[in-house]
Amino acid sequence: MDNRQKEINDLKDYKYGFSTDIENIQAPKGLNEDVIKFISNIKKEPAWMLEFRLKAFQRFKVLKEPDWQKPKFPKIDYQDLYYYSAPKSMKDKPKSLDELDPKLLETYKKLGIPLQEQARLNGIAVDAVFDSVSVATTFKDELTKQGIIFCPISEAIQNHPELVKKYLGSVIPTSDHFFATLNSAVFTDGSFVYIPEGVRCPMELSTYFRINASNTGQFERTLIIADKGSYVSYLEGCTAPMRDENQLHAANVELIALDDAEIKYSTVQNWYPGDKDGKGGIYNFVTKRGLCKGKNSKISWTQVETGSAITWKYPSCILKGDNSVGEFYSIAITNNHQKADTGTKMIHLGKNTRSKIISKGISAGSSDMTYRGLVDISSKAKNSTNYTQCDSLLMGNKCGAHTVPYIKNKNSESNIAHEATTSKISEDQLHYCQQRGLNPEEAVGLIVNGFCKEVLQQLPMEFAVEAQKLVGISLEGSVG
């Protein structure tokens, strides 16, 4: 009853305008135009932005939740969610590492995450001295020197409206599918990156370095624009296990590569997967789409998906510019009761476009995994090629691994090759490793790492080392 009273009080407050004390603000439960106006207002957004959100909401109202996916989930009551809540104040956060779950600390140790970072991940107030001289601050200066814009998207809406207005929604329009449209209507924050013409971004950009935006909430929106001849590598997420009180995560990520530009987007996702019996866990329903708008542009997606109760996403490339290239490298690991339905879409529109898909799926325990992908070569995409390889590894006979590729070729001058295999870890390989002194768990870790090598190689250095360890950790308890 207490909560309810609080909600009512909150509602009363909003009636006459908006409080300036961001710390304690929470939008009333439910989804309606007022809530959207509230979010837009609190972010001090210009009118066009509110219009964008409302347009998306109009569309959302007529859309139905999709049901064609393999992993089924209990119906979500969209009116029972909070669509805006300000970052937690320092009071509610743990004061020191000692207050944390020892299991979590153990995992950190295995991954080799430094103490400072462990603290930051859990929102423990970091020593101010440390913060001001932190790597992140130094990096930020260097980026500004080169003219690179890297800031929260809410800041970009204020400071660079011309860029945001031009590109936001150009790849994922407000009229897109259910979850993407929901995000367009209620997104709270996310990253904005703009790389100017001819600039090669000197470092890997990571959400981790983006100060002041630690809590982006469940509806994250990312927009990355690489201008002519530029290059950027962007890292999302981290290998450390992440907990979040919001169950539904519906983020949108839009990439735009202009002439001769290249974007490399790497994700390591390790959200809370629920307990051993499949209770709880995050629903990760993300829309990621890249547009190779200019000639000779390139977009490359790399993902390591080990967390979440349900992962449902298809990072896609629209190859519009002639000679553009799209790549997708993926490792998806499901254990216990996790479910994943992931893959990619490669839509070839321009001439001489090329795409490559390498997907590795590993399922263990009672989990279920699906690769679902589309390769569509239109009649104008002359001389295009696609190569797809999706391999699945099964551990135990309670899990499932499925492959559902859609292959459409409308052009006689283009070539598509697709192959897929499903198998288990061979007894011989296991025997060999164990003979050399590895225990069964280590042996499986080693073999799985070999199975995933093609994808792990694509990750930036600092990620790759951690990701390798993560692969092993995710499969703990699945053998023997």
Add this chain to the structure above:
Amino acid sequence: MKEQLKKDFDNSLKNLSLSQKDIEIKKFCLDNFIDKGFPNKKEEDWKFSDLNQIIKNNIGELSFYNDQAYTNKVDTSVFVDGLEHNKIVFINGRIEKIDFEYEKKDQIEIIDQSETINEFKNSNSLSDLNNAFTNKCFKILVKKSYKLVKPLIIYHTTNSKIWSKNINLRLNFELDKDSSLRLIDLFNDTSEKNFLNIFYNFELKENAVLKNYKVDKFENKNIKYSFNNIDQDKDSISETFILSSGSNFSKNEIHCNLNGIYSSAFVNGVFSLNNNKHHEIRSIINHLTENTKSYQLIKSVLDESSKAAYQGKIFVNSDAQKTDGYQLSKAILLNKESEFNAKPELEIYADDVKCSHGSASGSLNEDSIFYLMSRGLNYQQSRELLINGFLLDVVEKITDSEIKNLIKNMIGIKE
């Protein structure tokens, strides 16, 4: 269409002596069909071929009433020469002749099942249409340990005397323990713009062997849907070969349930299309128990603005350890208007399995053409030679040498 369906259904019933219960079931099927209509592309299985639209564009209004009292003259000129065979002749949807002249009469039983309604594990509305309108249905039972000496050819003939725009056929086969049957479906259509809806059910007992060859070679304007349901017991083998070429639209669906250990299924197909033809093969192989095997090979050569689709699915149950499943589809697109769509699917719940699929589509290899032309062949000859070799690969998979030669001659493939 609804009015027409109801009227034709009432007319059809008049010719049949059905019990009240059967009439009820038929009515139920009709209502189901009226409710669902023809499958359209909103249904996952019909994503690549919107039958509703295809019928609308090619035939327009359908009619469903067939006068079964009217006999057709059997035209012997369509019979295959040079191969002794047993015959079943369908003319305009009516069974005109069943002839097992080369076989021991007591080893084959022909059972009239017109008054029983078949249950198909197929959710699509075409089985309802078939259930509502089939008039005559036979079950062919091959008795224990009997291997048919000669192949059986089923002639599907339509001509200008056809009554309705829609023909529904149904045949059931039961192959008892250790028996074997070679079956060829030969399509011969001279009628214009009809919709053929054919359902076969095969029941293979222990160690039985079925070889089914579907040959749709002769140019025609018809629209065909053919559904094979094959249930297989221990050690049984089924082999299906599909030559998909002549009709305006054709969809072959193969559902194979490998229920017994060491049973195996082979599905091979050739699409050879031109003009505006649109053909599809959909296969579902269910590996339901351990040590089963399936193999599928589909090759397509597509010219002009033709379109081919292949949807193949390998399902492996959690009990089906040691499954071996393989699937390959390859397509050559000869014209920039042609189109190939594929959806090779794997759904696997057991870990000790070997399953793989591959799919490739593209143009003729320019290097190979160059090589042949440098050896003195002209462009046309080189092209033909390459296509010949490409398709020969599938035809060679036919395990029966007599029928292999027959089919080779029919498509004009040289060795």
